[in-house]
Amino acid sequence: MNIDKLIKKIARSRxxxxxxxxxxxxxxxxxxxxxxxxxxxxxxxxxxxVNSRKISIQDLETCLANITKESSEKIFSEIDSELTNxxxxxxxxxxxxxxxxxxxxxxxxxxSLMAVAISRGASDLHLDPDDKDLVVRLRIDGALSExxxxxxxxxxxxxxxxxxxxxxxxxxxxxxxDGRIAISYRGAPVDIRISTLPVNFGERAVLRFFKSKxxxxxxxxxxxxxxxxxxxxxxxxSQSGILLVCGPTGSGKTTTIYSLLHTLAGRGLNIxxxxxxxxxxxxxxxxxxxxxxxxxxxxxxxxxxxxxxxxVILVGEIRDAETADTAVRAALTGHLVISTIHANTPxxxxxxxxxxxxxxxxxxxxxxxxxxxxxxxxxxxxxxxKSVESRAHTSELPQLFxxxxxxxxxxxxxxxxxxxxxxxxxxxxxQLLNDLSGLTYEKHMADEAKRLHDQGKTPxxxxxxxxxM
Numbered sequence: 001m002n003i004d005k006l007i008k009k010i011a012r013s014r015x016x017x018x019x020x021x022x023x024x025x026x027x028x029x030x031x032x033x034x035x036x037x038x039x040x041x042x043x044x045x046x047x048x049x050v051n052s053r054k055i056s057i058q059d060l061e062t063c064l065a066n067i068t069k070e071s072s073e074k075i076f077s078e079i080d081s082e083l084t085n086x087x088x089x090x091x092x093x094x095x096x097x098x099x100x101x102x103x104x105x106x107x108x109x110x111x112s113l114m115a116v117a118i119s120r121g122a123s124d125l126h127l128d129p130d131d132k133d134l135v136v137r138l139r140i141d142g143a144l145s146e147x148x149x150x151x152x153x154x155x156x157x158x159x160x161x162x163x164x165x166x167x168x169x170x171x172x173x174x175x176x177x178d179g180r181i182a183i184s185y186r187g188a189p190v191d192i193r194i195s196t197l198p199v200n201f202g203e204r205a206v207l208r209f210f211k212s213k214x215x216x217x218x219x220x221x222x223x224x225x226x227x228x229x230x231x232x233x234x235x236x237x238s239q240s241g242i243l244l245v246c247g248p249t250g251s252g253k254t255t256t257i258y259s260l261l262h263t264l265a266g267r268g269l270n271i272x273x274x275x276x277x278x279x280x281x282x283x284x285x286x287x288x289x290x291x292x293x294x295x296x297x298x299x300x301x302x303x304x305x306x307x308x309x310x311x312v313i314l315v316g317e318i319r320d321a322e323t324a325d326t327a328v329r330a331a332l333t334g335h336l337v338i339s340t341i342h343a344n345t346p347x348x349x350x351x352x353x354x355x356x357x358x359x360x361x362x363x364x365x366x367x368x369x370x371x372x373x374x375x376x377x378x379x380x381x382x383x384x385x386k387s388v389e390s391r392a393h394t395s396e397l398p399q400l401f402x403x404x405x406x407x408x409x410x411x412x413x414x415x416x417x418x419x420x421x422x423x424x425x426x427x428x429x430x431q432l433l434n435d436l437s438g439l440t441y442e443k444h445m446a447d448e449a450k451r452l453h454d455q456g457k458t459p460x461x462x463x464x465x466x467x468x469m
Contacts, residue, residue, distance in 0.1 A: 010038065016063040017042065028052040031060040032383070032402045032409055057400055057409055106157045109150075114192070116147065118185050118209055120408055123250070125207040127162075129155050129199070140408075141377050141415050142250055155202065162205055166194040173203050180277070181207075193277065210279050219259050223416035225448060231421065232371070236260055236338070239311075241368035242331035244318075245340050246349040252375045252417050253340040254279055257314060260338055261285055264312055272308060274301035275316035290316075298323040306330055315339040324356040331366040346370035346422035346441045350432070364432040370422045370441070374466050375415040376449055378457050380407035387411045388456040396464045416452075418445040418466060 010017050015038060016029040028039055028050050043050045055063075117125040117138055124139040133149040163170045166179025181192040191210040196203050219229045235243055243260070245253045258280060261271055265284040273282070276290040276298070288305070290297050298315060299322035305313055306326075318324050318341045331337045343349035349370045353363060379387045383404040392399035392411075401411025422428065422441030431439045449463045 010042070016060060018063070026050050029055050029060065029063060031055055031057045032404050035405065057402070060409075106154075106161055109154065110158055110161050114183070114207065114209075115185065117207070118190060121413075123209060125209070127155070127158065127205040127207075129201040129204065131201060134158070139250075140410065141412050142375055143377070143410075143412070145410075152201075159196070159203055159205055162194060162207070163196070168194070168196065174198055191279075217255065217259050217262065219263055222256065222259055224419065225444070228419055228421070228444070231369075231423070232260065233263070235369050235423075236264060236336065238336060238368055240331060240334045240336060242327060242337040242339065242366050243368045244349050244370045245338075245373060246343040246346065246370060247340075247373040248342070248344065250375070251373050252415070253373060254316075256371070256373060256417065257338050257340060258282065261312070261314060264336075269311040270309055271312040271314070272305045272310040273314040273316070274298055274305060275314070299326055302326045302330065306335075310335060312336045312338065317341065318353070318356070321357045324353055324358050328353075328358050328362050328366045332362065344372065346372050346420060347436065347439050348372075350422075350439065351436065354436075360432055364424070364429045367424045367432070369424060372420040372445070374418050374445060376418055376452065376458055376462050376466055377412040378414050378416060378452070379459075380404065380411060380413035382406040382413075383411065384456065387459070392461065393453075393456075393459045395459070396461050398461050418448045420445045 010028075015035065018027045018029055019025075020027065026042070026046055028034075028042055030052065031054065034052055034054070039050060039052055113125060113136060116122075120138060120140055122138040122140045123142075124144075126135075126137040126139070126144070128135045128137065129152060132152055134152050134155045135149055136147045137144055138147045160170050162168075163177070163179070165181045166177075168177045168179045175198065177194075177196045179194040181194060183190050183192065193208040193210070195206045195208075197206075219232055224232075245256050247253050261273070261282055264271060265282070270286070271282075271284065272286045272288070274288050274290060278287050278289045281287070286308070288301055290301055298317070298319060302313070302315060302323060303326060313327075313330060313335050315323065315327050315337065316339070318327060318339050327337050327339055341349050341352055343352050349372070350363065350367070354360060380403065383402065383406070387393060387401050390399070390401060392401060401409070403409035403411045407413045420441055420443050422439065424432075428439055446463070446467050449458070449466045452458045453460060453463055
């Protein structure tokens, strides 16, 4: 192994190897915990003892950025001659047809960015151009952070490569476009949703990752309290009515409703869905995807599903008046309807349905319950003790953690859902018909977040974030 390969390997393990030209000695730099096996390997390859030194996370990130920049410059020099529009398009198309080697520089660059995102458990990869750089950011456990900056000259080649993979119009940069890519990572299928958007410095691209095509998370597996699991099970035991899950984007609504369907599957029920898009394949479930190009939207899909003798209907999202009205009427005619809606609270979800034109009398008869959801980050199990002992645990302001290689020095790994819920009791039915301000619901979210903090599983500033939403 030469020194260049060794340096890249060390960088991947979140360490740096520094060479002092004056003393002609190497030094292993790290933040968090030293990987002793790696240190021994470095000593063997270099042929002598290597000093190690702990540095701050900020200094380590600077070192890693410099290493990546050097690698990027090398890649750029390889594709510098290919930066004309004609050559980029030609090479990108050829790559799809298998006429360009998989190790072509621009292919390697995009593949490496996607591999980093998937391996770190990122839900989204952001490519944001500014006047000088292409800023690459990752959303991991709901938090968006900068990963690296790349020379802006790469971007035209990268965006073209992305568009070709997603079967988008490579000549169109003035309007948003959406597409999908299906790849394999370490033998597992990965679906990638692509979205491009015109911005002041060209186009930005966001890639969203769906790592599994199968789903087997039970309600218990979500991490909810026993009380909430029992409550949800009682609600979906109804043969008719509508159950809503609300919350902002990225709050885990889709995972929750998929878990509900997983619980219902295998009970001799005809379970059907209309989604945009189908994010995960569900066994024993008939799934359909909207297609705006042929006017097959949620309302049209829902009307079609009603002619297929369904017992349970999942509507991916209630967005418009027609979908809302059709979903409520389906719930009143002997179907169990499960859906999501963008609202911050259970009462807010009900107000949104009323604003979409749903009659309060119909809603009072059809609605089973509304569950408002958020996701809260948990400490990484590998370095949790350090995190609990840090100032950040009892602070309302986010602070850096040392972290470890397992959580990529973030200090966090994984999220669990928190819920408030409104059950339509006889009293709430009367309030729905009269005074909505009298609606009452169970506010468990803050209490559950505090319990997790007291158990040393999450910091105080996560509680502040959840309760402030």
